[in-house]
Amino acid sequence: QVQLVESGGGLVKPGGSLRLSCAASGFTFSDYYMSWIRQAPGKGLEWVSYIGSSSSYTKYADSVKGRFTISRDNAKNSLYLQMNSLRAEDTAVYYCARDRSGDYDIWGQGTMVTVSS
């Protein structure tokens, strides 16, 4: 069935790095834009970044621009988020989602990232 599964979350110290992965199955991954969306504990949803179907187009929220890098490998049906210079305010559940111009119709279950010393 159509599915997204995130991995790579964990505990990291401020200033550290982490790479999240999202494995897609059940649909033609290379046909779709993909997004990362996060949710801090007890807070609302925040869009983080999206990437075009062939990786030629990427955008980032101002809060992560210059620190996070989104990428994909269509041959492996996988989406990635490289997170550098992590801050306490980056602590959140990170979701990957299939993106149809902001209509996120498929979501993963999320992976928790905790930035703390």
Add this chain to the structure above:
Amino acid sequence: SSELTQDPAVSVALGQTVRITCQGDSLRSYYASWFQQKPGQAPVLVIYGKTNRPSGIPDRFSGSGSGNTASLTITGAQAEDEADYYCNSRDSSGNLHVFGTGTKVTVL
């Protein structure tokens, strides 16, 4: 800070109708989508392209909009509709995505 503003919380009696609104200047140019999120779960798309329902979403959910406001209406609210609801659209530049501040719906 979010460019899309929602009321923090609304309540509705079982079987009655509730409207959730989302306000922002970008809505004059771009459609909103709506997401339902229950505790401990990933969000679910309930309305896209302002008025369209994905398959599997009950027809008691409907979307509308005019000017700088998008709305999600639940007609005949059920206990299982109790959740947080978020709108989503573009920011004022049109290049980035943005979520609304979220509305907690309580079914009494």
